[in-house]
Amino acid sequence: MRIPRRLAPVALAGLLALAGCSGGSTTQAESGAPATPSPSATTVTATETAAETASPSPSPTPTPDPLMPALHSQTYEQAQAELVRQEISTALLKSAAQHKDVTLPPNHDGWYVCDASPRIGTKLTATTTVTVRLAKDFSDCTTSFNGYLHQKNDPAYTPPAPKPKPVPTTQAPAPAPAPEKTAPKPAPKPVGGSMITCPDGKQGHACTSNGHPVVDGQFCPKADRGRTLKATNGTTVTCSYDPSVRPYRWQ
Template sequence: MRISRHLAPVAVLGVLGVLALTGCGGAAPQADAKTNTAATAAPSRIATPTPTPPAPTPPSMPELTGRTAQASREALAALSVSVTRITITALHTDVTLPEVHDTWYVCTTTPKGGDPLPSTTDVTLNLAAKQADCAVSHHGYLDEKNDPAYTPPAPPTTKAPAPDPAPTKTKPSTTTGGAMTTCPDGKSGYACTSNGHPVVDGQFCPNADRGRTARATNGTTVTCSYDPSVKPYRWQ
Protein backbone atom coordinates (compact mmCIF):
# COMPACT_ATOMS: atom_id res chain seq x y z
CA MET A 1 0.00 0.00 0.00
CA ARG A 2 1.42 3.29 -0.94
CA ILE A 3 1.13 6.25 1.45
CA SER A 4 0.75 9.64 0.12
CA ARG A 5 3.61 11.92 0.77
CA HIS A 6 1.23 14.29 2.34
CA LEU A 7 0.34 11.68 4.92
CA ALA A 8 3.91 10.37 5.63
CA PRO A 9 4.77 12.72 8.52
CA VAL A 10 1.55 11.85 10.23
CA ALA A 11 2.27 8.14 9.97
CA VAL A 12 5.76 8.51 11.38
CA LEU A 13 4.46 10.44 14.35
CA GLY A 14 1.87 7.76 14.95
CA VAL A 15 4.47 5.00 15.01
CA LEU A 16 6.68 6.88 17.47
CA GLY A 17 3.72 7.38 19.77
CA VAL A 18 2.94 3.70 19.75
CA LEU A 19 6.57 2.84 20.58
CA ALA A 20 6.56 5.27 23.48
CA LEU A 21 3.40 3.75 24.90
CA THR A 22 4.64 0.18 24.60
CA GLY A 23 7.93 0.93 26.48
CA CYS A 24 10.20 0.54 23.53
CA GLY A 25 13.33 2.61 23.28
CA GLY A 26 16.16 3.33 25.86
CA ALA A 27 14.44 5.91 28.00
CA ALA A 28 12.15 3.59 30.03
CA PRO A 29 14.80 1.07 31.15
CA GLN A 30 17.02 3.90 32.46
CA ALA A 31 14.21 5.15 34.62
CA ASP A 32 13.69 1.66 36.15
CA ALA A 33 17.41 1.36 36.95
CA LYS A 34 17.38 4.64 38.79
CA THR A 35 14.33 3.58 40.78
CA ASN A 36 15.92 0.26 41.85
CA THR A 37 19.16 1.99 42.83
CA ALA A 38 17.29 4.46 44.98
CA ALA A 39 15.35 1.66 46.70
CA THR A 40 18.55 -0.25 47.40
CA ALA A 41 20.34 2.75 48.84
CA ALA A 42 17.55 3.53 51.33
CA PRO A 43 18.46 2.15 54.83
CA SER A 44 16.19 -0.52 56.31
CA ARG A 45 14.55 0.14 59.74
CA ILE A 46 15.24 -2.67 62.41
CA ALA A 47 12.82 -2.97 65.38
CA THR A 48 14.60 -2.45 68.80
CA PRO A 49 13.52 -5.10 71.47
CA THR A 50 11.94 -3.77 74.63
CA PRO A 51 14.28 -4.43 77.68
CA THR A 52 12.94 -6.89 80.29
CA PRO A 53 12.68 -5.26 83.74
CA PRO A 54 14.87 -6.95 86.45
CA ALA A 55 13.21 -9.34 88.89
CA PRO A 56 12.37 -7.73 92.24
CA THR A 57 14.88 -8.42 95.04
CA PRO A 58 13.34 -10.61 97.78
CA PRO A 59 13.28 -9.16 101.31
CA SER A 60 15.84 -10.25 103.89
CA MET A 61 15.09 -12.33 106.96
CA PRO A 62 14.90 -9.98 109.96
CA GLU A 63 17.12 -10.55 112.97
CA LEU A 64 14.71 -12.05 115.50
CA THR A 65 17.15 -13.55 118.03
CA GLY A 66 16.28 -12.30 121.51
CA ARG A 67 12.78 -11.15 120.57
CA THR A 68 9.62 -12.70 121.91
CA ALA A 69 7.58 -15.05 119.76
CA GLN A 70 4.77 -12.48 119.49
CA ALA A 71 7.11 -9.70 118.34
CA SER A 72 8.74 -12.05 115.83
CA ARG A 73 5.42 -13.02 114.27
CA GLU A 74 4.52 -9.34 113.89
CA ALA A 75 7.87 -8.61 112.19
CA LEU A 76 7.32 -11.48 109.73
CA ALA A 77 3.75 -10.41 109.05
CA ALA A 78 5.08 -6.97 108.02
CA LEU A 79 7.06 -8.80 105.32
CA SER A 80 3.91 -10.62 104.13
CA VAL A 81 5.00 -13.95 105.66
CA SER A 82 1.78 -15.81 106.46
CA VAL A 83 1.37 -17.84 109.63
CA THR A 84 1.11 -20.99 107.53
CA ARG A 85 4.77 -20.56 106.59
CA ILE A 86 5.95 -20.18 110.21
CA THR A 87 6.90 -23.20 112.34
CA ILE A 88 7.56 -22.64 116.05
CA THR A 89 9.33 -25.29 118.18
CA ALA A 90 11.16 -25.58 121.50
CA LEU A 91 14.93 -25.25 121.25
CA HIS A 92 15.65 -28.15 123.65
CA THR A 93 14.62 -31.76 123.17
CA ASP A 94 13.54 -32.20 126.79
CA VAL A 95 11.30 -29.11 126.82
CA THR A 96 7.62 -29.15 125.80
CA LEU A 97 6.44 -25.96 124.12
CA PRO A 98 3.22 -24.76 125.81
CA GLU A 99 0.18 -23.78 123.78
CA VAL A 100 0.58 -20.16 124.86
CA HIS A 101 4.20 -19.15 124.22
CA ASP A 102 3.96 -15.52 123.14
CA THR A 103 6.43 -14.42 125.85
CA TRP A 104 9.02 -17.12 125.07
CA TYR A 105 12.25 -15.94 123.46
CA VAL A 106 13.62 -16.72 119.99
CA CYS A 107 17.00 -18.46 120.23
CA THR A 108 17.66 -19.41 116.60
CA THR A 109 15.88 -19.01 113.27
CA THR A 110 15.87 -20.63 109.85
CA PRO A 111 16.73 -18.79 107.64
CA LYS A 112 19.22 -16.78 109.65
CA GLY A 113 18.89 -13.05 110.03
CA GLY A 114 20.03 -11.25 106.88
CA ASP A 115 19.48 -14.23 104.54
CA PRO A 116 17.13 -13.82 101.55
CA LEU A 117 13.47 -14.46 102.29
CA PRO A 118 11.65 -15.39 99.05
CA SER A 119 7.88 -15.69 99.10
CA THR A 120 8.11 -19.52 99.02
CA THR A 121 10.53 -19.90 101.94
CA ASP A 122 9.26 -21.41 105.21
CA VAL A 123 10.44 -19.91 108.51
CA THR A 124 11.30 -21.84 111.69
CA LEU A 125 11.60 -20.20 115.14
CA ASN A 126 13.24 -22.11 118.01
CA LEU A 127 12.15 -20.83 121.43
CA ALA A 128 13.18 -21.04 125.09
CA ALA A 129 11.28 -19.92 128.17
CA LYS A 130 14.24 -17.86 129.43
CA GLN A 131 16.62 -15.86 127.30
CA ALA A 132 19.56 -17.28 129.26
CA ASP A 133 18.48 -20.82 128.32
CA CYS A 134 19.35 -20.07 124.70
CA ALA A 135 23.04 -20.47 125.60
CA VAL A 136 22.52 -23.80 127.42
CA SER A 137 22.71 -27.06 125.51
CA HIS A 138 23.76 -30.50 126.66
CA HIS A 139 23.67 -32.30 123.31
CA GLY A 140 20.36 -30.54 122.65
CA TYR A 141 18.98 -31.00 126.19
CA LEU A 142 18.36 -28.23 128.70
CA ASP A 143 18.94 -30.48 131.73
CA GLU A 144 22.18 -32.42 131.39
CA LYS A 145 20.68 -35.29 133.39
CA ASN A 146 18.20 -35.87 130.54
CA ASP A 147 21.04 -36.39 128.09
CA PRO A 148 21.45 -40.15 127.42
CA ALA A 149 25.21 -39.60 127.37
CA TYR A 150 25.19 -38.03 130.84
CA THR A 151 27.42 -39.77 133.39
CA PRO A 152 26.84 -38.86 137.04
CA PRO A 153 30.00 -37.67 138.79
CA ALA A 154 31.65 -40.07 141.19
CA PRO A 155 30.69 -39.47 144.81
CA PRO A 156 33.32 -37.63 146.81
CA THR A 157 35.75 -39.86 148.63
CA THR A 158 35.10 -39.74 152.36
CA LYS A 159 38.35 -39.87 154.22
CA ALA A 160 38.13 -41.85 157.42
CA PRO A 161 38.80 -39.66 160.42
CA ALA A 162 42.10 -40.19 162.12
CA PRO A 163 41.79 -42.26 165.28
CA ASP A 164 41.98 -40.41 168.53
CA PRO A 165 45.43 -40.51 170.03
CA ALA A 166 45.86 -43.02 172.81
CA PRO A 167 45.61 -41.41 176.22
CA THR A 168 48.94 -40.67 177.75
CA LYS A 169 49.34 -42.43 181.00
CA THR A 170 50.63 -40.26 183.77
CA LYS A 171 53.52 -41.83 185.44
CA PRO A 172 52.89 -41.87 189.18
CA SER A 173 55.02 -39.54 191.11
CA THR A 174 57.68 -41.14 193.22
CA THR A 175 58.45 -37.97 195.03
CA THR A 176 58.72 -38.54 198.73
CA GLY A 177 56.85 -36.38 201.13
CA GLY A 178 53.45 -34.88 200.53
CA ALA A 179 53.67 -34.31 196.73
CA MET A 180 50.23 -34.42 195.14
CA THR A 181 49.73 -36.18 191.74
CA THR A 182 46.57 -36.95 189.79
CA CYS A 183 46.32 -40.72 189.37
CA PRO A 184 44.49 -42.24 186.34
CA ASP A 185 41.97 -44.05 188.58
CA GLY A 186 42.10 -41.85 191.64
CA LYS A 187 41.07 -38.49 192.87
CA SER A 188 42.68 -35.29 191.78
CA GLY A 189 45.21 -33.80 194.17
CA TYR A 190 46.46 -36.93 195.95
CA ALA A 191 49.58 -39.01 195.63
CA CYS A 192 49.76 -42.26 193.62
CA THR A 193 51.47 -45.51 194.29
CA SER A 194 54.15 -46.81 191.95
CA ASN A 195 51.58 -49.01 190.22
CA GLY A 196 49.22 -46.01 189.51
CA HIS A 197 46.70 -46.18 192.35
CA PRO A 198 45.85 -43.51 194.89
CA VAL A 199 47.66 -43.74 198.18
CA VAL A 200 45.13 -44.92 200.79
CA ASP A 201 45.93 -44.87 204.46
CA GLY A 202 46.09 -48.41 205.90
CA GLN A 203 46.28 -50.29 202.59
CA PHE A 204 49.16 -52.44 201.43
CA CYS A 205 51.82 -50.70 199.42
CA PRO A 206 53.95 -52.12 196.60
CA ASN A 207 57.47 -53.21 197.29
CA ALA A 208 58.63 -50.45 194.96
CA ASP A 209 57.20 -47.84 197.35
CA ARG A 210 58.97 -49.17 200.47
CA GLY A 211 60.08 -46.27 202.60
CA ARG A 212 58.17 -43.74 200.48
CA THR A 213 56.15 -41.06 202.24
CA ALA A 214 53.14 -39.54 200.46
CA ARG A 215 49.85 -37.82 201.11
CA ALA A 216 46.91 -40.22 201.32
CA THR A 217 43.38 -39.66 200.11
CA ASN A 218 42.25 -38.77 203.64
CA GLY A 219 44.73 -35.90 203.74
CA THR A 220 47.17 -37.55 206.14
CA THR A 221 50.82 -38.16 205.45
CA VAL A 222 51.63 -41.86 205.38
CA THR A 223 54.72 -43.98 204.77
CA CYS A 224 55.04 -47.33 203.07
CA SER A 225 56.62 -49.24 206.00
CA TYR A 226 56.83 -52.69 207.49
CA ASP A 227 53.84 -53.86 209.68
CA PRO A 228 54.69 -57.11 211.43
CA SER A 229 51.23 -57.43 213.01
CA VAL A 230 49.44 -57.97 209.68
CA LYS A 231 51.59 -58.11 206.57
CA PRO A 232 54.64 -56.22 205.75
CA TYR A 233 54.59 -52.89 203.90
CA ARG A 234 51.46 -50.92 204.49
CA TRP A 235 50.67 -47.24 204.17
CA GLN A 236 50.60 -46.04 207.74
Protein backbone atom coordinates (compact mmCIF):
# COMPACT_ATOMS: atom_id res chain seq x y z
CA MET A 1 0.00 0.00 0.00
CA ARG A 2 1.32 3.38 -0.86
CA ILE A 3 1.26 5.97 1.92
CA PRO A 4 0.72 9.52 0.92
CA ARG A 5 3.69 11.83 1.59
CA ARG A 6 1.74 13.91 4.03
CA LEU A 7 0.94 10.89 6.21
CA ALA A 8 4.49 9.46 6.35
CA PRO A 9 5.60 11.24 9.57
CA VAL A 10 2.51 9.98 11.41
CA ALA A 11 3.08 6.40 10.34
CA LEU A 12 6.78 6.52 11.39
CA ALA A 13 5.86 7.77 14.87
CA GLY A 14 3.41 4.92 15.29
CA LEU A 15 6.02 2.31 14.38
CA LEU A 16 8.50 3.73 16.88
CA ALA A 17 5.87 3.62 19.61
CA LEU A 18 5.09 -0.01 18.87
CA ALA A 19 8.83 -0.90 19.00
CA GLY A 20 9.22 0.74 22.46
CA CYS A 21 6.33 -1.21 23.93
CA SER A 22 7.68 -4.47 22.59
CA GLY A 23 11.19 -3.89 24.08
CA GLY A 24 9.91 -3.02 27.60
CA SER A 25 8.02 -6.29 28.01
CA THR A 26 11.18 -8.48 28.08
CA THR A 27 10.81 -11.06 30.90
CA GLN A 28 13.46 -11.92 33.48
CA ALA A 29 13.86 -15.34 31.94
CA GLU A 30 14.52 -13.81 28.49
CA SER A 31 17.10 -11.39 29.90
CA GLY A 32 19.23 -14.32 31.27
CA ALA A 33 19.33 -13.11 34.96
CA PRO A 34 19.26 -15.97 37.52
CA ALA A 35 16.03 -16.41 39.42
CA THR A 36 16.12 -16.10 43.22
CA PRO A 37 14.48 -19.21 44.70
CA SER A 38 12.03 -18.71 47.53
CA PRO A 39 13.02 -20.55 50.73
CA SER A 40 10.82 -23.57 51.48
CA ALA A 41 9.26 -24.25 54.92
CA THR A 42 11.45 -27.37 55.45
CA THR A 43 14.69 -25.41 54.86
CA VAL A 44 13.66 -22.69 57.29
CA THR A 45 12.78 -25.25 60.01
CA ALA A 46 16.10 -27.09 59.61
CA THR A 47 18.04 -23.84 59.82
CA GLU A 48 16.25 -22.76 62.99
CA THR A 49 16.78 -26.20 64.60
CA ALA A 50 20.52 -26.16 63.82
CA ALA A 51 20.82 -22.65 65.21
CA GLU A 52 19.33 -23.64 68.52
CA THR A 53 21.92 -24.77 71.08
CA ALA A 54 20.73 -27.70 73.17
CA SER A 55 21.23 -27.06 76.88
CA PRO A 56 23.31 -29.89 78.44
CA SER A 57 21.41 -32.00 80.96
CA PRO A 58 23.16 -32.17 84.37
CA SER A 59 24.82 -35.55 84.98
CA PRO A 60 24.01 -37.18 88.34
CA THR A 61 26.77 -37.01 90.96
CA PRO A 62 27.89 -40.55 91.88
CA THR A 63 27.60 -41.46 95.54
CA PRO A 64 31.10 -42.12 96.98
CA ASP A 65 31.80 -45.47 98.61
CA PRO A 66 31.64 -45.36 102.44
CA LEU A 67 34.83 -45.75 104.46
CA MET A 68 35.56 -48.35 107.12
CA PRO A 69 34.85 -46.76 110.55
CA ALA A 70 36.69 -47.40 113.83
CA LEU A 71 34.96 -50.24 115.69
CA HIS A 72 37.69 -51.13 118.22
CA SER A 73 36.55 -51.36 121.89
CA GLN A 74 32.85 -51.16 120.93
CA THR A 75 30.41 -53.95 121.66
CA TYR A 76 29.15 -56.00 118.75
CA GLU A 77 25.75 -54.33 119.10
CA GLN A 78 27.36 -50.86 119.02
CA ALA A 79 29.45 -51.85 115.98
CA GLN A 80 26.30 -52.85 114.10
CA ALA A 81 24.66 -49.53 114.96
CA GLU A 82 27.76 -47.63 113.78
CA LEU A 83 27.69 -49.38 110.40
CA VAL A 84 24.02 -48.54 109.99
CA ARG A 85 24.72 -44.91 110.93
CA GLN A 86 27.44 -44.79 108.24
CA GLU A 87 24.92 -46.26 105.74
CA ILE A 88 26.99 -49.45 105.46
CA SER A 89 25.07 -52.67 104.95
CA THR A 90 25.40 -55.20 107.76
CA ALA A 91 24.46 -58.08 105.44
CA LEU A 92 28.15 -58.96 104.93
CA LEU A 93 29.15 -58.39 108.60
CA LYS A 94 30.84 -61.48 110.05
CA SER A 95 31.96 -62.11 113.63
CA ALA A 96 34.51 -64.51 115.09
CA ALA A 97 36.17 -65.14 118.45
CA GLN A 98 39.48 -63.37 119.09
CA HIS A 99 41.08 -66.52 120.57
CA LYS A 100 41.37 -70.06 119.22
CA ASP A 101 40.24 -71.69 122.47
CA VAL A 102 37.06 -69.57 122.80
CA THR A 103 33.73 -70.46 121.20
CA LEU A 104 31.57 -67.51 120.16
CA PRO A 105 28.02 -67.94 121.57
CA PRO A 106 24.96 -67.31 119.37
CA ASN A 107 24.10 -64.18 121.37
CA HIS A 108 27.29 -62.10 121.49
CA ASP A 109 25.87 -58.56 121.29
CA GLY A 110 27.64 -57.63 124.54
CA TRP A 111 31.06 -58.93 123.46
CA TYR A 112 33.80 -56.39 122.66
CA VAL A 113 35.50 -55.78 119.31
CA CYS A 114 39.22 -56.52 119.66
CA ASP A 115 40.06 -56.26 115.96
CA ALA A 116 38.25 -55.47 112.70
CA SER A 117 39.04 -55.76 109.02
CA PRO A 118 39.47 -54.15 106.56
CA ARG A 119 41.58 -51.35 108.00
CA ILE A 120 40.07 -48.04 109.13
CA GLY A 121 39.51 -45.69 106.19
CA THR A 122 39.29 -48.45 103.56
CA LYS A 123 36.59 -47.95 100.92
CA LEU A 124 33.73 -50.41 101.34
CA THR A 125 31.93 -51.60 98.23
CA ALA A 126 28.66 -53.50 98.09
CA THR A 127 30.60 -56.80 98.14
CA THR A 128 33.17 -55.99 100.87
CA THR A 129 32.99 -58.31 103.89
CA VAL A 130 33.53 -56.66 107.28
CA THR A 131 34.93 -59.08 109.89
CA VAL A 132 35.12 -58.33 113.62
CA ARG A 133 36.93 -60.45 116.23
CA LEU A 134 35.30 -60.42 119.66
CA ALA A 135 36.16 -61.15 123.29
CA LYS A 136 33.77 -61.43 126.22
CA ASP A 137 35.98 -59.21 128.44
CA PHE A 138 37.72 -56.27 126.76
CA SER A 139 40.83 -56.85 128.90
CA ASP A 140 41.17 -60.24 127.18
CA CYS A 141 41.85 -58.44 123.88
CA THR A 142 45.45 -57.84 124.98
CA THR A 143 45.94 -61.43 126.17
CA SER A 144 47.30 -63.94 123.68
CA PHE A 145 49.40 -67.06 124.06
CA ASN A 146 50.05 -67.81 120.38
CA GLY A 147 46.41 -66.98 119.71
CA TYR A 148 45.02 -68.73 122.80
CA LEU A 149 43.38 -67.01 125.77
CA HIS A 150 44.67 -69.57 128.29
CA GLN A 151 48.32 -70.58 128.10
CA LYS A 152 47.59 -74.18 129.05
CA ASN A 153 45.54 -74.55 125.85
CA ASP A 154 48.54 -73.61 123.69
CA PRO A 155 49.96 -76.87 122.20
CA ALA A 156 53.45 -75.36 122.33
CA TYR A 157 53.21 -74.69 126.08
CA THR A 158 55.31 -76.87 128.35
CA PRO A 159 54.24 -76.78 132.00
CA PRO A 160 57.09 -76.37 134.50
CA ALA A 161 58.36 -79.48 136.23
CA PRO A 162 56.93 -79.99 139.72
CA LYS A 163 59.20 -79.07 142.60
CA PRO A 164 60.59 -82.03 144.57
CA LYS A 165 59.04 -82.62 147.94
CA PRO A 166 61.34 -82.03 150.92
CA VAL A 167 62.70 -85.17 152.55
CA PRO A 168 61.47 -85.46 156.15
CA THR A 169 64.16 -85.57 158.83
CA THR A 170 64.14 -87.44 162.14
CA GLN A 171 65.73 -84.61 164.08
CA ALA A 172 63.52 -82.73 166.43
CA PRO A 173 62.76 -79.24 165.30
CA ALA A 174 64.70 -76.50 166.96
CA PRO A 175 62.76 -74.49 169.48
CA ALA A 176 61.28 -71.34 168.12
CA PRO A 177 63.14 -68.23 169.24
CA ALA A 178 61.39 -65.90 171.57
CA PRO A 179 59.57 -63.15 169.77
CA GLU A 180 61.39 -59.86 169.75
CA LYS A 181 59.81 -56.54 169.78
CA THR A 182 60.26 -54.93 166.42
CA ALA A 183 59.45 -51.54 165.08
CA PRO A 184 56.21 -51.29 163.12
CA LYS A 185 56.67 -52.11 159.49
CA PRO A 186 56.26 -49.22 157.03
CA ALA A 187 53.34 -49.26 154.64
CA PRO A 188 54.01 -51.47 151.63
CA LYS A 189 55.30 -49.61 148.63
CA PRO A 190 54.02 -50.37 145.17
CA VAL A 191 55.97 -52.94 143.22
CA GLY A 192 58.13 -51.66 140.37
CA GLY A 193 61.08 -49.44 141.18
CA SER A 194 63.18 -49.87 138.06
CA MET A 195 62.25 -50.80 134.52
CA ILE A 196 61.84 -54.52 133.81
CA THR A 197 60.93 -56.62 130.80
CA CYS A 198 57.49 -58.24 130.95
CA PRO A 199 56.72 -61.68 129.44
CA ASP A 200 55.35 -60.03 126.30
CA GLY A 201 58.80 -58.44 125.71
CA LYS A 202 57.78 -54.85 126.51
CA GLN A 203 59.41 -52.60 129.14
CA GLY A 204 57.60 -51.39 132.23
CA HIS A 205 57.94 -50.81 135.98
CA ALA A 206 55.55 -53.67 136.75
CA CYS A 207 53.71 -56.43 134.88
CA THR A 208 50.06 -57.47 135.00
CA SER A 209 48.93 -61.03 135.63
CA ASN A 210 48.62 -61.36 131.86
CA GLY A 211 52.31 -60.49 131.39
CA HIS A 212 51.91 -56.94 130.00
CA PRO A 213 53.35 -53.66 131.37
CA VAL A 214 51.02 -51.70 133.65
CA VAL A 215 49.68 -48.62 131.80
CA ASP A 216 47.82 -45.81 133.55
CA GLY A 217 44.16 -45.75 132.46
CA GLN A 218 44.30 -49.10 130.66
CA PHE A 219 41.89 -51.92 131.38
CA CYS A 220 43.23 -54.47 133.89
CA PRO A 221 42.42 -58.19 134.29
CA LYS A 222 40.08 -59.35 137.01
CA ALA A 223 42.96 -61.26 138.61
CA ASP A 224 44.73 -57.92 139.36
CA ARG A 225 41.79 -56.31 141.14
CA GLY A 226 43.04 -54.52 144.25
CA ARG A 227 46.73 -54.59 143.25
CA THR A 228 48.76 -51.37 143.44
CA LEU A 229 51.60 -51.12 140.92
CA LYS A 230 53.70 -48.50 139.18
CA ALA A 231 52.65 -47.64 135.64
CA THR A 232 54.95 -46.97 132.70
CA ASN A 233 54.63 -43.20 133.26
CA GLY A 234 55.93 -43.55 136.84
CA THR A 235 52.58 -42.99 138.58
CA THR A 236 51.16 -45.35 141.19
CA VAL A 237 47.92 -46.96 140.02
CA THR A 238 45.48 -49.48 141.48
CA CYS A 239 43.33 -51.98 139.62
CA SER A 240 39.89 -50.96 140.87
CA TYR A 241 36.35 -51.07 139.53
CA ASP A 242 34.92 -47.85 138.17
CA PRO A 243 31.10 -48.07 137.97
CA SER A 244 31.07 -45.60 135.06
CA VAL A 245 33.49 -47.64 132.96
CA ARG A 246 33.35 -51.32 132.17
CA PRO A 247 35.42 -53.34 133.04
CA TYR A 248 38.34 -52.71 135.48
CA ARG A 249 40.96 -49.99 134.95
CA TRP A 250 44.39 -49.06 136.31
CA GLN A 251 43.86 -45.65 137.88
